[in-house]
Amino acid sequence: MVTHDESTCPDCGGVLKYYDSVPRIVRTKRRSTSWIKVRRLRCIKCGHLHRELPDDIFPYKQYEAEIIRGVIEGLITCETIGYEDYPCEMTMIRWISQKVQLPL
Ligand SMILES: [Zn+2]
Structure with a gap:
């Protein structure tokens, strides 16, 4: 997983490109849940997928x-x-x- 600030692959340092978006569940207080969209980025060098996390998590x-x-x-x-x-x-x-x- 990567943050907004990182555009390089944590594994090999390669450049990350937008791949797709996936839904992700976030658990909050009182057992409620909400769904957010998380962007997945793909490393052009090693091909690993990394999730981009929203700022408030x-x-x-x-x-x-x-x-x-x-x-x-x-x-x-x-x-x-x-x-x-x-x-x-x-x-x-x-x-x-x-x-x-x-x-x-
Ligand atoms: Zn990589």
Whole structure:
């Protein structure tokens, strides 16, 4: 996956060209979901496909920035009503351990 800022392949550094758009589900608060369109880019060098992520989602994260912040700040745990199914505990632990990377 790549962000808007990157137009080069993370694998080989080749140039990425627009390939197609795919729907992607984004899970938000209170178990609601919404669908967004994600552009896929194809590397002209190695042929790998990379997804371009919208700006309001952290790279490689499936959840809203607000939820990630809540987890890191300890406001959301596995027992928090409305968040029981997600994020899973391992995901939360990973976020907490990566806390320095988030723009708080
Ligand atoms: Zn490549």
